[in-house]
Amino acid sequence: MRHSGVSNREFVEFYAANKDRCLRAVLASGVRSVEAEDAVAEAFARAWASWRKVRALKHPSAWVVRTAVNANISWWRKRRREVVWDRPPDSATTDGEPPSDLVAAVRRLPRRQREVVVLRYLLDLNTAATADWLGIAPGTVTAHLHHALATLRTHLVETEGTNR
Amino acid sequence: MNASTESMVLDALRTGTADVVLDRPVDDILRRGARLRRRRMSRIATAVTAASVIGAAGISLATRSPEPPPVRPAVKAWGADLVNLPPWELKEAGGRCREALRGIGISVPANARPVAADARGRVAIIIWRVDHDLAKCTLSREQGEWQVGGWGGHDWQELPPDKHYSMITLSAGSTEPQDPGSGPGFTGPLQKVSGVGQVSDAVDAVLIVVDGRTFEATVGKGLALFWMPDGISQEDLDDATVWTYDADGRVLDHYGVLD
Structure with missing residues (x-):
């Protein structure tokens, strides 16, 4: 074809x-x-x-x-x-069946943080490419990622604590 | 944030989604893509033919119309105004929508006036502009109460200078269940199809042509809002066209409804 x-x-x-x-x-x-x-x-x-x-x-x-x-x-x-x-x-x-608790946590992030996590970690774009695609500065990408990671880390720690 | 946190989150994300795979044969994708492309090429070919005929007659071609544009007036496809729900219904329905939207990180202030709201039968739509988001909420009235059925935020992006229309969101329903694995869309007739498009400042009116019928959207605040008639098919929806007009009634351009 x-x-x-x-x-x-x-x-x-x-x-x-x-x-x-x-x-x-x-x-x-x-x-x-x-x-x-x-x-x-x-x-x-x-x-x-x-x-x-x-x-x-x-x-x-x-x-x-x-x-x-x-x-x-x-x-x-x-x-x-x-x-x-x-x-x-x-x-x-949060309906449906997200493939993991962490993905559900990603869904709950503020929009920009969510977009940065998706592009950086799930599509493997680097910081410059992520910034380019979103039309924001690389420093802004880093800042959003920093906040997102803090939230997701808390989620992981809480999940581990719950599972113990 | 140190590298170990990043590594921990990355590992957890990859591990947690390892079993998520798209199980669609590439041949299905290629066939669907080819069909979409043929449809687009068919429209372009018609436009080229029209351009050739008009050009030979020495008349300038103002638009790339594949056929004579629809004649106004058409049947209104939205309420008389942008916001058509009465205050008491906006209060009840809006409160439920705000709660749902808050869950996805969109805070609509309690006193924020919607940019658009309308109802068709038991179904209503409320739209707010919040910062750079267009927040849309759809509800149905069940046993006398509004219940939120869908909600979401959409990036508000400026249109390119030469573009007068862009689809933001389209919702459709069907009384027939969708066959699992049948691909996008319904096989049965659609109901309560609603569209929210973004239009340029030059646009004064928008007509929607679907299944040979013409409907007029309500235009305001950079939006074109419309419902489509019940009973159209997924193919009718895919082939629907949007015509944009300036204040003098001249056609600015036309688009596929999903463009």
């Missing part, structure tokens, strides 16, 4: 190398577990639809995550013959 001379091999390799980490990043960004897979799959499909543009970006995996999180298509479902609300993927809620 080709798009006007663009081979799909490069995209297939990109997909294989990034699909899992993008899913983890989207989950940590607050998208519900039940909808994150669809959102990430759709984002990769859009990446392939615009591969010439996306492949030229400095951080295509960050583009996929942003696209998945911003898809913001929410669904209702019928339950017991009634239309009942279901939470949309734009909700950074």
